[in-house]
Amino acid sequence: MLSLRPGGTRRGEEGLDINVRKRSEVQVIQLRGALRLGSAVDELRQVVEEAVGNGDTRIVVNLAEVPMIDSSGIGLLVRFLASTKQRGGSIKLVQPSKFTVQTLRLVGVLNLFEIFDDDDQAVSSFA
Protein backbone atom coordinates (compact mmCIF):
# COMPACT_ATOMS: atom_id res chain seq x y z
CA MET A 1 0.00 0.00 0.00
CA LEU A 2 1.36 3.39 -0.94
CA SER A 3 1.11 6.32 1.39
CA LEU A 4 1.07 10.05 0.95
CA ARG A 5 2.01 10.62 4.56
CA PRO A 6 4.88 13.09 4.77
CA GLY A 7 8.23 11.39 4.51
CA GLY A 8 6.78 8.08 3.38
CA THR A 9 9.09 6.13 1.09
CA ARG A 10 8.16 3.24 -1.12
CA ARG A 11 10.69 0.95 -2.77
CA GLY A 12 9.10 -0.42 -5.92
CA GLU A 13 9.65 -3.92 -7.24
CA GLU A 14 11.44 -2.52 -10.28
CA GLY A 15 13.64 -0.31 -8.18
CA LEU A 16 11.73 2.96 -8.18
CA ASP A 17 11.78 4.73 -4.83
CA ILE A 18 8.89 7.12 -4.31
CA ASN A 19 9.15 9.60 -1.45
CA VAL A 20 6.26 11.98 -0.83
CA ARG A 21 6.40 15.09 1.34
CA LYS A 22 3.96 17.93 1.72
CA ARG A 23 5.39 21.44 1.74
CA SER A 24 3.21 24.56 1.83
CA GLU A 25 0.21 22.67 0.47
CA VAL A 26 2.33 21.25 -2.37
CA GLN A 27 2.97 17.54 -2.77
CA VAL A 28 6.68 17.00 -3.44
CA ILE A 29 7.32 13.59 -4.98
CA GLN A 30 10.96 12.53 -5.07
CA LEU A 31 11.73 9.62 -7.41
CA ARG A 32 14.83 7.45 -7.52
CA GLY A 33 15.18 4.90 -10.31
CA ALA A 34 13.86 4.39 -13.82
CA LEU A 35 10.27 5.44 -14.51
CA ARG A 36 9.10 2.83 -16.97
CA LEU A 37 6.32 0.39 -17.83
CA GLY A 38 5.44 -2.00 -15.03
CA SER A 39 5.28 -1.54 -11.30
CA ALA A 40 7.27 1.72 -11.38
CA VAL A 41 4.65 3.52 -13.47
CA ASP A 42 1.78 1.71 -11.72
CA GLU A 43 2.97 2.79 -8.28
CA LEU A 44 3.53 6.42 -9.26
CA ARG A 45 0.07 6.44 -10.87
CA GLN A 46 -1.40 5.23 -7.60
CA VAL A 47 0.41 7.93 -5.61
CA VAL A 48 -0.69 10.76 -7.89
CA GLU A 49 -4.26 9.47 -8.21
CA GLU A 50 -4.47 9.39 -4.43
CA ALA A 51 -3.14 12.96 -4.18
CA VAL A 52 -5.50 14.30 -6.81
CA GLY A 53 -8.36 12.37 -5.23
CA ASN A 54 -7.59 14.11 -1.93
CA GLY A 55 -7.70 17.49 -3.65
CA ASP A 56 -3.90 17.91 -3.76
CA THR A 57 -3.46 19.11 -7.32
CA ARG A 58 -0.27 21.15 -6.80
CA ILE A 59 2.46 18.61 -7.37
CA VAL A 60 6.25 18.78 -7.77
CA VAL A 61 8.07 15.76 -9.19
CA ASN A 62 11.80 15.69 -8.53
CA LEU A 63 13.53 13.72 -11.31
CA ALA A 64 17.14 14.35 -10.32
CA GLU A 65 17.75 10.64 -9.69
CA VAL A 66 15.71 9.26 -12.58
CA PRO A 67 18.04 8.00 -15.33
CA MET A 68 15.29 7.02 -17.77
CA ILE A 69 11.64 7.78 -18.48
CA ASP A 70 9.90 5.68 -21.12
CA SER A 71 6.77 6.55 -23.08
CA SER A 72 4.63 4.95 -20.40
CA GLY A 73 6.11 7.28 -17.78
CA ILE A 74 5.75 10.27 -20.10
CA GLY A 75 2.11 9.34 -20.72
CA LEU A 76 1.51 9.24 -16.98
CA LEU A 77 3.06 12.68 -16.43
CA VAL A 78 1.15 14.41 -19.24
CA ARG A 79 -2.12 12.75 -18.28
CA PHE A 80 -1.83 14.02 -14.70
CA LEU A 81 -0.57 17.40 -15.89
CA ALA A 82 -3.86 17.75 -17.77
CA SER A 83 -6.01 16.54 -14.88
CA THR A 84 -4.31 18.72 -12.26
CA LYS A 85 -4.52 21.79 -14.50
CA GLN A 86 -8.23 21.19 -14.97
CA ARG A 87 -8.52 21.41 -11.18
CA GLY A 88 -6.47 24.58 -10.87
CA GLY A 89 -3.16 22.91 -10.06
CA SER A 90 -0.22 21.60 -12.07
CA ILE A 91 2.68 19.17 -12.12
CA LYS A 92 6.09 20.82 -12.13
CA LEU A 93 9.38 19.03 -12.73
CA VAL A 94 12.67 19.46 -10.87
CA GLN A 95 16.13 18.64 -12.22
CA PRO A 96 15.35 16.24 -15.05
CA SER A 97 18.55 14.74 -16.47
CA LYS A 98 19.87 15.83 -19.84
CA PHE A 99 18.62 12.55 -21.30
CA THR A 100 15.15 13.00 -19.80
CA VAL A 101 14.94 16.52 -21.20
CA GLN A 102 15.97 15.17 -24.60
CA THR A 103 13.34 12.42 -24.38
CA LEU A 104 10.56 14.85 -23.45
CA ARG A 105 11.65 17.13 -26.29
CA LEU A 106 11.70 14.30 -28.84
CA VAL A 107 8.03 13.51 -28.23
CA GLY A 108 7.04 17.16 -28.13
CA VAL A 109 5.94 17.50 -24.51
CA LEU A 110 8.90 19.34 -22.96
CA ASN A 111 7.26 22.73 -23.32
CA LEU A 112 4.11 21.55 -21.53
CA PHE A 113 6.02 21.42 -18.24
CA GLU A 114 7.54 24.08 -16.03
CA ILE A 115 11.03 22.93 -15.00
CA PHE A 116 12.98 24.11 -11.95
CA ASP A 117 16.49 23.69 -10.57
CA ASP A 118 15.36 22.70 -7.07
CA ASP A 119 12.32 21.82 -4.97
CA ASP A 120 12.22 25.23 -3.24
CA GLN A 121 11.84 27.11 -6.50
CA ALA A 122 9.19 24.70 -7.74
CA VAL A 123 7.17 24.90 -4.50
CA SER A 124 7.44 28.70 -4.38
CA SER A 125 6.17 28.97 -7.95
CA PHE A 126 2.74 27.79 -6.77
CA ALA A 127 2.38 30.74 -4.37
Place this chain on the structure above:
Amino acid sequence: MNMSSEAGDHRTPSNLVELLDLRIPGDAEAISRVTDRVSATLSELEIPEEKRLDIALAVQEALANAVVHGCKNDSSKQVRCRLQRDPRGRVLIIITDPGPGFSLEHRSDPKSPANMYADHGRGVYLICQLMDEVHFEKGGREIRMWKF
Protein backbone atom coordinates in the same frame (compact mmCIF):
# COMPACT_ATOMS: atom_id res chain seq x y z
CA MET B 1 16.37 8.06 -39.72
CA ASN B 2 15.38 5.37 -42.18
CA MET B 3 12.36 3.27 -41.45
CA SER B 4 10.48 0.69 -43.40
CA SER B 5 7.89 -2.03 -43.13
CA GLU B 6 8.45 -5.26 -45.03
CA ALA B 7 11.09 -3.55 -47.17
CA GLY B 8 13.86 -5.82 -45.97
CA ASP B 9 16.89 -4.90 -43.95
CA HIS B 10 19.48 -4.70 -46.71
CA ARG B 11 22.20 -3.38 -44.41
CA THR B 12 22.44 -6.59 -42.40
CA PRO B 13 25.96 -7.93 -42.99
CA SER B 14 26.80 -11.59 -42.56
CA ASN B 15 29.58 -11.02 -40.03
CA LEU B 16 27.53 -9.75 -37.11
CA VAL B 17 28.64 -10.86 -33.67
CA GLU B 18 25.83 -11.96 -31.36
CA LEU B 19 26.25 -10.36 -27.93
CA LEU B 20 22.96 -11.35 -26.32
CA ASP B 21 20.06 -13.65 -27.17
CA LEU B 22 17.41 -13.42 -24.46
CA ARG B 23 13.85 -14.62 -24.11
CA ILE B 24 11.34 -13.20 -21.65
CA PRO B 25 7.69 -13.93 -20.88
CA GLY B 26 5.01 -11.53 -22.07
CA ASP B 27 5.05 -9.76 -18.73
CA ALA B 28 5.82 -6.05 -18.26
CA GLU B 29 7.78 -6.80 -15.10
CA ALA B 30 10.30 -8.80 -17.13
CA ILE B 31 11.20 -5.95 -19.51
CA SER B 32 13.56 -4.02 -17.26
CA ARG B 33 15.81 -7.07 -16.82
CA VAL B 34 16.51 -7.14 -20.55
CA THR B 35 16.85 -3.38 -20.89
CA ASP B 36 19.34 -3.30 -18.03
CA ARG B 37 21.25 -6.30 -19.43
CA VAL B 38 21.53 -4.64 -22.84
CA SER B 39 22.71 -1.43 -21.21
CA ALA B 40 25.31 -3.29 -19.10
CA THR B 41 26.62 -5.16 -22.16
CA LEU B 42 26.99 -1.93 -24.12
CA SER B 43 28.75 -0.38 -21.16
CA GLU B 44 31.24 -3.27 -21.06
CA LEU B 45 31.95 -2.58 -24.74
CA GLU B 46 32.65 1.05 -23.80
CA ILE B 47 29.87 2.35 -26.00
CA PRO B 48 29.52 6.08 -25.20
CA GLU B 49 26.84 6.85 -22.60
CA GLU B 50 24.74 9.00 -24.93
CA LYS B 51 24.52 6.21 -27.50
CA ARG B 52 23.93 3.60 -24.82
CA LEU B 53 21.02 5.53 -23.31
CA ASP B 54 19.40 5.94 -26.73
CA ILE B 55 19.67 2.21 -27.42
CA ALA B 56 18.44 1.23 -23.93
CA LEU B 57 15.34 3.40 -24.21
CA ALA B 58 14.60 2.12 -27.73
CA VAL B 59 14.90 -1.46 -26.43
CA GLN B 60 12.61 -0.61 -23.52
CA GLU B 61 9.99 0.79 -25.92
CA ALA B 62 10.22 -2.09 -28.40
CA LEU B 63 9.93 -4.67 -25.62
CA ALA B 64 6.95 -2.81 -24.17
CA ASN B 65 5.23 -2.96 -27.56
CA ALA B 66 6.06 -6.65 -27.90
CA VAL B 67 4.72 -7.49 -24.44
CA VAL B 68 1.61 -5.27 -24.48
CA HIS B 69 0.55 -5.58 -28.12
CA GLY B 70 2.37 -8.70 -29.33
CA CYS B 71 1.71 -10.88 -26.26
CA LYS B 72 -1.34 -9.04 -24.88
CA ASN B 73 0.41 -9.24 -21.48
CA ASP B 74 0.13 -13.04 -21.60
CA SER B 75 3.11 -14.42 -19.68
CA SER B 76 2.73 -17.82 -21.36
CA LYS B 77 3.94 -16.13 -24.57
CA GLN B 78 7.57 -15.22 -25.26
CA VAL B 79 9.49 -12.26 -26.59
CA ARG B 80 12.98 -12.71 -28.00
CA CYS B 81 15.60 -9.97 -27.92
CA ARG B 82 18.92 -10.21 -29.72
CA LEU B 83 21.80 -7.74 -29.49
CA GLN B 84 24.39 -7.86 -32.28
CA ARG B 85 27.33 -5.77 -33.39
CA ASP B 86 29.11 -5.53 -36.72
CA PRO B 87 32.87 -5.02 -37.26
CA ARG B 88 32.33 -1.28 -37.68
CA GLY B 89 30.83 -1.04 -34.22
CA ARG B 90 27.27 -0.57 -35.40
CA VAL B 91 24.68 -2.07 -33.06
CA LEU B 92 21.65 -4.08 -34.20
CA ILE B 93 18.74 -4.98 -31.92
CA ILE B 94 16.19 -7.56 -33.09
CA ILE B 95 13.01 -8.04 -31.07
CA THR B 96 10.46 -10.66 -32.06
CA ASP B 97 7.02 -11.35 -30.62
CA PRO B 98 4.25 -13.84 -31.46
CA GLY B 99 1.53 -11.25 -32.04
CA PRO B 100 -0.45 -10.15 -35.09
CA GLY B 101 2.27 -7.69 -36.16
CA PHE B 102 2.62 -3.94 -36.16
CA SER B 103 1.96 -1.78 -39.19
CA LEU B 104 3.61 1.59 -39.60
CA GLU B 105 0.31 2.81 -41.05
CA HIS B 106 -1.12 2.65 -37.55
CA ARG B 107 1.59 4.85 -36.11
CA SER B 108 0.21 8.05 -34.56
CA ASP B 109 1.85 11.45 -34.43
CA PRO B 110 2.32 12.24 -30.74
CA LYS B 111 3.13 15.86 -31.56
CA SER B 112 -0.27 16.62 -33.06
CA PRO B 113 -2.41 18.82 -30.79
CA ALA B 114 -5.04 16.07 -30.50
CA ASN B 115 -2.47 13.64 -29.07
CA MET B 116 -0.44 16.03 -26.92
CA TYR B 117 -1.98 14.92 -23.61
CA ALA B 118 -2.59 11.30 -24.58
CA ASP B 119 -1.22 8.70 -22.17
CA HIS B 120 -0.09 6.35 -24.97
CA GLY B 121 1.05 6.33 -28.61
CA ARG B 122 4.63 7.61 -28.29
CA GLY B 123 6.64 4.37 -28.25
CA VAL B 124 7.28 3.69 -31.93
CA TYR B 125 7.72 7.39 -32.63
CA LEU B 126 10.37 7.54 -29.90
CA ILE B 127 12.16 4.46 -31.25
CA CYS B 128 12.36 6.07 -34.68
CA GLN B 129 13.82 9.25 -33.16
CA LEU B 130 16.41 7.42 -31.05
CA MET B 131 17.69 4.91 -33.63
CA ASP B 132 19.32 5.41 -37.04
CA GLU B 133 17.38 2.74 -38.94
CA VAL B 134 14.22 0.88 -38.01
CA HIS B 135 12.72 -2.00 -40.01
CA PHE B 136 9.65 -4.10 -39.38
CA GLU B 137 9.83 -7.69 -40.67
CA LYS B 138 7.78 -10.88 -40.50
CA GLY B 139 4.49 -9.10 -40.92
CA GLY B 140 5.40 -6.57 -38.22
CA ARG B 141 6.15 -9.23 -35.58
CA GLU B 142 9.85 -8.38 -35.65
CA ILE B 143 11.53 -5.00 -35.26
CA ARG B 144 15.15 -4.52 -36.33
CA MET B 145 16.77 -1.37 -34.99
CA TRP B 146 20.22 -0.06 -35.94
CA LYS B 147 22.36 2.43 -34.06
CA PHE B 148 25.45 3.47 -36.00
